[in-house]
Amino acid sequence: MTKAVPVIAIDGPGGSGKGTIGLLVAKELKFHFLDSGALYRLVGLAARHHGIAADNEEALTVLAGHMDVAFAAGKTGEPRVYLEGEDVTNDIRTDEVSQLASQVAAFPRVRAALFDRQRAFAKSPGLVADGRDMGTVVFPDADVKIFLTASAETRAERRFKQLQSMGSGASIGDLLTSIRDRDERDRNRPVAPLRPADDAIEIDSSHLNIDQVLQRVLEVVRNRLSAEPVSGQR
Numbered sequence: 001m002t003k004a005v006p007v008i009a010i011d012g013p014g015g016s017g018k019g020t021i022g023l024l025v026a027k028e029l030k031f032h033f034l035d036s037g038a039l040y041r042l043v044g045l046a047a048r049h050h051g052i053a054a055d056n057e058e059a060l061t062v063l064a065g066h067m068d069v070a071f072a073a074g075k076t077g078e079p080r081v082y083l084e085g086e087d088v089t090n091d092i093r094t095d096e097v098s099q100l101a102s103q104v105a106a107f108p109r110v111r112a113a114l115f116d117r118q119r120a121f122a123k124s125p126g127l128v129a130d131g132r133d134m135g136t137v138v139f140p141d142a143d144v145k146i147f148l149t150a151s152a153e154t155r156a157e158r159r160f161k162q163l164q165s166m167g168s169g170a171s172i173g174d175l176l177t178s179i180r181d182r183d184e185r186d187r188n189r190p191v192a193p194l195r196p197a198d199d200a201i202e203i204d205s206s207h208l209n210i211d212q213v214l215q216r217v218l219e220v221v222r223n224r225l226s227a228e229p230v231s232g233q234r
């Protein structure tokens with residue numbers, strides 16, 4: 001398990017803003033970006049495409065190890081996700097796929113099958129990795145670990161606004177229930193549960209705007225990266 005480039009792990013529950021912040025940090029530092037949640041979502045979507053049940057760990061593990069996925073920048077530099085050559089950027093964000101992703105993510109062998117794919121994102125000049133277990137399991141050697149939180153109510157409200165801007169509707173109550181269900185499953189699963197690494201810095205974004213969170217994260221990152229030699233180069 002070698003890692004010769006700086007890695008910044010940003011973990012937290014769904015809707016805490018880690019995806020948005022992670023992308024902005026990666027852009028600012030000109031680092032690569034790993035949206036690990038997208039990989040679990042892709043397993044969920046691929047399972048649906050191939051008629052594989054969400055409780056069939058054996059088949060889901062094969063799928064996780066072999067599915068043909070690609071990440072590329074779109075016309076305006078936005079991240080796009082491909083499954084078997086098809087652009088599924090929007091398809092993996094539906095509530096149905098969110099729940100499927102959280103279900104398949106509870107299987108240890110599915111997680112193991114995605115481990116090397118995730119580690120392979122650590123390339124020069126560096127990586128920002130966003131997920132639930134980046135700082136605890138996939139990159140325990142990360143140079144910077146951030147745990148981003150926000151109250152369930154704030155996260156439901158953010159999701160509501162995001163859906164509204166996409167022209168879809170949902171009730172805040174349903175979104176809150178869905179967020180709580182997912183939190184419960186992600187936090188209480190026996191393997192790689194959602195929790196801050198012992199050496200993570202926690203930031204609660206409930207009452208901060210995106211720019212305030214970004215500045216706080218960049219401050220932490222710059223302090224850490226300038227203070228420490230990059231692991232693997234020590």
Ligand code: DC
Nearest residue numbers: 014036037040101102105131132133
């Ligand atoms: O970050 P996200 O909402 O796109 O993640 C979707 C699901 O994938 C989430 O409910 C839990 C799972 N996940 C995980 O178990 N480990 C990760 N590193 C990232 C996501």
